Amino acid sequence: MTPIIEAEGLTKVFPGHIVAVDHVSFAVEQGEIFGFLGPNGAGKSTTIMMLTTLLRPTAGHARVAGFDVVRQPERVRASLGYVSQDLAVDDNLTGMENLILQAGLYHLPRQEARRRIAEVLHLVGLAHRAKDRVETYSGGMRKRLDIAAGLLHQPKVLFLDEPTLGLDIQTRREIWRYVRDLRANTGMTVFLTTHYMEEADLLCDRVGIIDRGQIKAVGRPAELKAGLGGDVITLRLAGIASTTEVTAVLRRIPSVNDVRFYNGEHVITARDGEKTLPLVFEALQQVREKVVAVTLKQPSLEDVYLAITGRGLRDDQESREDAIRHRIRMRRVRA
């Protein structure tokens, strides 16, 4: 079966030689929930905007539902639903009116529009608030309405750009549940971006790890984590011996796959974490280093991310203010 989304060498260069997306290639199968995981500014939204025909690629090709995004943009638009990170609902209209407008823009016949509006309102749990102005909605309700609008025309592919950005954890879980139910009930393909590793882990069938405009790895979350080769041991040390010395002795342990120093901690990936731990303590005694704190856990996607890129997912989010400014800046260069 041919993939429903295909990208080949997809590249976007913004004025000033800013390479936002750098020769990205991937394929998404029908019915998958596929996620792009990466920090802000990694090129996730820019990729979505190329796939939804909002930005023209500088180089490369992409096909969505069998149509070329550059040569057949109108066919592509008719096949997809797009929910941006902006909460793009009209606050002056009621929830119902927002959906009536959406139905109009997607050329749904009147009867069918009425039926589907009732359906999606029920699906996102907003039926009782449909006649209220969106102004009076909470952030989570707005997001749900926005997703409902994206679903209304039963697109072949639903694009969700940072679907839970800025939402509290409870609302976030709710959104995840809606997305999963949706796929279970309709078999719709979902392409989403996120910088929450938990979201990628719990929601996505497959994840593409994107860093500085490039795809570094693609796979099932479990595969990616297994690819690390075992468990993750995190050490906080007193700092008596030098980092290079510590790293060297730790690497000599046979069951240790990798050692990285990140954020003041040594992060070790190793087979059989429980059995490796005593060996780690022994090795540290050789260099007269003392352990301040230690944790042993199953690897998360964040550890995968760290192992692949050498950086944490949170590196690019210094503060909320910076994140906002970054978004405004990115929007300005993108638009």
Added chain:
Amino acid sequence: MKLPALLVDSYWVFWREMKRLLVQRARIAIAAVQPLIWLILMGNAMGGLTANPTTARLLGTQNYLEFMTPGIMIMSTLFGGVFGGISVIWDRRTGFLNKMLAAPIKRAAIPVGKITAISLQSVVQVTFIAAIAAAMGVHFATGVPGFLLLLCIMILFSYGIAGISLALASVLRSHEALMAVTNLLTLPMVFASNAIFPREAMPTWLKTIATYNPLTYAITPLRTLVLEGWVWEKIWPGLLAMGLFAFVAVMVSARQFARSGA
């Protein structure tokens, strides 16, 4: 096939704009009060001018309000139109513009729908002004048929101005820049036209500017319809110019929106 799709898509954009307008009561109130202030203020302040027979001859009427009414109509339409682009910038900031651009609509429907909504608001406003003016004793030389033609010219002028505003908004991308450019152009455009003062009373250099000002093209036929009657040789050049102005401006803004994205 192509035309109906554009019409249907434009209708939905228009529908949204009207819904938005109807919930913003303050906007409606201001749209009603503003021309009222103009009429009363200008009518009273400048009313004395017509006591001077030379001025009365230049104005072409004994009643300054009669001279001013078409000017106030056109200014209301002008101000309604020039700020049309603001809604595009707002839509861009909230992400709604991208939502519309990602929908399978004719992209030209976005400017066409928005401009049509602006134009309809102007029609309502101008009708309101006409009613007030009539109540204040302004006599319309060509009656109701003349007023309908006046509305047609006003619609074309509104399409032209709003079209330019939307095209500018698609380039400028910020409220501040759009406001600055708009302010830079609007007031000189008003004063260098025969909206408030008759062209005959202007110094030669200003007269030259006023002659080529699109505002003058719009006002001359309006004023003729209000003050003089069916003097076609003074009506058709303006009507033609407005038709051309509207066509070009709408085409330019449609092109701007069609080009955005892939």
